Amino acid sequence: MIDWTRVAELRGEIGAEDFDEVAELFLMEVEDTLSQLNDAVNDAPQMQELMHFLKGSALNLGFADLSDMCSKGEENAANEQINVDIASLKNLYAQSRALFETEYAQRFAA
Structure with missing residues (x-):
């Protein structure tokens, strides 16, 4: 999942303190984008844009399963097929976030 x-790698590239800020910003931006998905269910270009953003953000922070799901949604929206299971996507994000928050401190304890 993570x-x-x-x-x-990202933490090493930008440093622990900056990583914490990037992670916090990522989580806020992803939640904001997730809140916009229902408005895009009848707008393939908008859904494609939202899925692209979510895919990239998730990939950057290591949310691998979320990135995969968003990639599929982006591809479908590019083909005018808006069949994103928004509830499942939000659930996967919540599970990924919980795992990230629980294990991050254990894995990178100072």
């Missing part, structure tokens, strides 16, 4: 190698 690509901890990616998390470690």
Whole structure:
């Protein structure tokens, strides 16, 4: 669910303190974007844009399963097929976030 190698790479690249800020910003932006999904269910270009943003954000922070799901949603929206299961996507995000928050401190304790 979480690509901890990616998390470690990003944390190493930007430093622990900056990583915490990036992670917090990521979580806020993802939640804001998730809240916009219901408005895009009849707008393929908008859904594609939202899925692209979510995919990239998730990939950057190591939320691998979420990134995969968003990639599929982006591809479908690009083909004018808006069949994103928003509830499942939000649930996967919540599970990924909970796992990230629980295990991050254990994995990267100072």
